[in-house]
Amino acid sequence: xxxxxxxxxxxxxxxxxxxxxxxxxxxxxxxxxxxxxxxxxxxxxxxxxxxxxxxxxxxxxxxxxxxxxxxxxxxxxxxxxxxxxxxxxxxxxxxxxxxxxxxxxxxxxxxxxxxxxxxxxxx
Amino acid sequence: xxxxxxxxxxxxxxxxxxxxxxxxxxxxxxxxxxxxxxxxxxxxxxxxxxxxxxxxxxxxxxxxxxxxxxxxxxxxxxxxxxxxxxxxxxxxxxxxxxxxxxxxxxxxxxxxxxxxxxxxxxxxxxxxxxxxxxxxxxxxxxxxxxxxxxxxxxxxxxxxxxxxxxxxxxxxxxxxxxxxxxxxxxxxxxxxxxxxxxxxxxxxxxxxxxxxxxxxxxxxxxxxxxxxxxxxxx
Numbered sequence: 001x002x003x004x005x006x007x008x009x010x011x012x013x014x015x016x017x018x019x020x021x022x023x024x025x026x027x028x029x030x031x032x033x034x035x036x037x038x039x040x041x042x043x044x045x046x047x048x049x050x051x052x053x054x055x056x057x058x059x060x061x062x063x064x065x066x067x068x069x070x071x072x073x074x075x076x077x078x079x080x081x082x083x084x085x086x087x088x089x090x091x092x093x094x095x096x097x098x099x100x101x102x103x104x105x106x107x108x109x110x111x112x113x114x115x116x117x118x119x120x121x122x123x
Numbered sequence: 124x125x126x127x128x129x130x131x132x133x134x135x136x137x138x139x140x141x142x143x144x145x146x147x148x149x150x151x152x153x154x155x156x157x158x159x160x161x162x163x164x165x166x167x168x169x170x171x172x173x174x175x176x177x178x179x180x181x182x183x184x185x186x187x188x189x190x191x192x193x194x195x196x197x198x199x200x201x202x203x204x205x206x207x208x209x210x211x212x213x214x215x216x217x218x219x220x221x222x223x224x225x226x227x228x229x230x231x232x233x234x235x236x237x238x239x240x241x242x243x244x245x246x247x248x249x250x251x252x253x254x255x256x257x258x259x260x261x262x263x264x265x266x267x268x269x270x271x272x273x274x275x276x277x278x279x280x281x282x283x284x285x286x287x288x289x290x291x292x293x294x295x296x297x298x299x300x301x302x303x304x305x306x307x308x309x310x311x312x313x314x315x316x317x318x319x320x321x322x323x324x325x326x327x328x329x330x331x332x333x334x335x336x337x338x339x340x341x342x343x344x345x346x347x348x349x350x351x352x353x354x355x356x357x
Contacts, residue, residue, distance in 0.1 A: 013165050013211045013297060020304040020332065109194050109292070111300040 010104055014058030015042055018102040021113050027052065036085045039078030043102075044086065051097040053083045055119070058104045076120050083122065097122065136281045137178060139273065143243045144175055148269065150205070152241035153282020154233060156226045157185070157290045161315030162325070162341050163308070163334045164298050165213045166222070168229035169290035170237055170244075172206040173282050179203075182284050184277035185291040197292035200285045208236030209293050218337040223250070231256045233286075234268075243269045247276035247283045305331040 010017075019029060022045055030051075031044040043054040055075070079099060087093055101119040105112050143151035156168035181188075181196055188196065201207045210232025217225040231252055234244065246252070251270040276283035295314060302311035308324045308331065315321070317340055325334070325344040334341045 010211065010297075013213050016213055016333065017297075017300055017304070020301070024304055106293075106296060109296060111296050113300065 010058035010106075014104045015056045017104055017111070017113065018054065018056040019043060021102065021115070022054065025115075031086075034082065034086060036082055038085050039082035041079060041082050041086065049096065051087070051092060051095045052100050053079060053086075053097065054100045054102055055079060056102050056104070080122055136279070136284075139245050139271065139280045140173065140175065140282055143245070143271075148241075148243035150239060150241040151243045151245065151282065152206075152234065152237065153245045153276075153280060153284070153286045154230050155247040155277055155283050155287040155290055156229050157287065157294050158315070159222055159226050160317075161313075161335075162317045162321065162338050163214060163310065163315035163331065164301060165211045165294065166217060166226045166229045167290045167294040167297070168210040168212075168226065168233040169286040169293065170206075170208050170210070170230070170233035170241070171200060171204050171282050171286040171289060172237065172239075172241055173200075173285060174203070174205050177203055178281060182281060182288065184284055185287040186277070188288065190295070193288050193292050193295075197289050200289055204285070206237045206239060206241075207289060208233050208238075209290065210234070210236060211293075211297075214333045214335045217335050221337065222335075224256070227252050227256055228259065231259065240266060241268060244271065245276060245280050245283055246270060246272045247280075247287070248272055249274050301333055305333070 015032070019032065022043065023029060026047075028046040029043065030046060032042070034041040034044055041053050042056040045052045045054060076099075083097065083099070087095075087097065098118050099120050099122065101116045103112075103114040103116070105114070140151050140153075150172050152170045152172045154168060154170045156166055158164060158166040179196075179199065181192065182200065185193055210229040212225045212229040212232065216228070220228065227250065230246065234241065249272050251272050273280050273283065277287040278284070298310045298314045302309070307328050309320050313321050322340060322344075325340065329346055330336065330341050330344055336342060336345065
């Protein structure tokens with residue numbers, strides 16, 4: 001289904017779906033839409049003891065690549081900086097952390113939720 | 124049905140669009156929304172700008188089509204439309220505004236999502252969109268869009284019918300996803316509408332995060348009053 005014109009439309013609803021999806025997986029939601037001068041993070045969650053920074057990608061067609069590809073380099077850098085700010089602010093330096101991407105697309109009649117753990121590295 | 128009658132009907136179904144274009148408008152959009160009634164989930168609106176001569180015999184009010192018909196029609200509309208966009212307003216915003224404002228906001232979002240802004244909108248119902256809502260969606264000042272409300276527009280106007288099909292299919296897809304995430308309510312079947320099965324589940328399990336707290340049956344099934352934040356603390 002060609003839905004190029006309706007890309008990004010899921011928007012906040014996509015974030016809500018991603019949140020419910022992660023909660024169902026047993027993750028604990030710590031913060032949504034964390035913003036600082038360095039960047040922003042859609043969701044910050046706990047996977048048991050591991051701090052996870054989640055980017056929610058809502059694409060309604062696949063013409064622009066998979067959700068994973070959609071997190072381009074500059075966006076990654078901003079997320080990393082925002083995550084470092086969050087870690088420093090909450091004094092969470094001792095915790096393991098990682099970056100995940102939850103992609104929500106609409107390739108056919110049903111939505112497709114993809115969860116990529118360790119989508120990129122903190123470096 | 125003779126070909127002549129069929130043609131006449133098709134033209135009649137396009138009468139509003141035709142009138143718009145002969146009056147000099149460049150882009151005539153049909154707008155409709157679904158999900159006003161349900162106790163859970165978002166309101167979804169669609170804005171569709173059809174090519175001036177485009178028609179399809181199967182496009183009609185989404186309520187008159189089967190699920191299968193709608194699902195095969197929606198991608199067809201999106202591919203053949205000059206422009207097509209969705210606007211989604213979640214349950215939390217439905218609670219914050221009210222259902223009336225939320226559905227109008229969904230329409231504004233749909234229009235804002237169009238690649239090129241229309242200069243004429245055909246809107247289902249009897250409510251035109253107030254200017255304040257356009258400002259909420261960051262419309263540039265000075266843009267003027269003519270609004271025409273059409274009661275029973277989804278039966279009478281092709282673009283609105285097309286929008287109703289796209290919006291319905293999109294909302295159903297979202298509710299199917301929520302059915303996987305909150306399986307106890309049966310969203311896949313009733314899509315959030317307040318049927319007996321849904322009300323039963325609501326009382327048994329209490330509301331989910333996507334239930335509309337401002338709707339009475341949801342409120343009545345809530346274990347306690349919703350927390351509105353520190354503002355209301357004693």
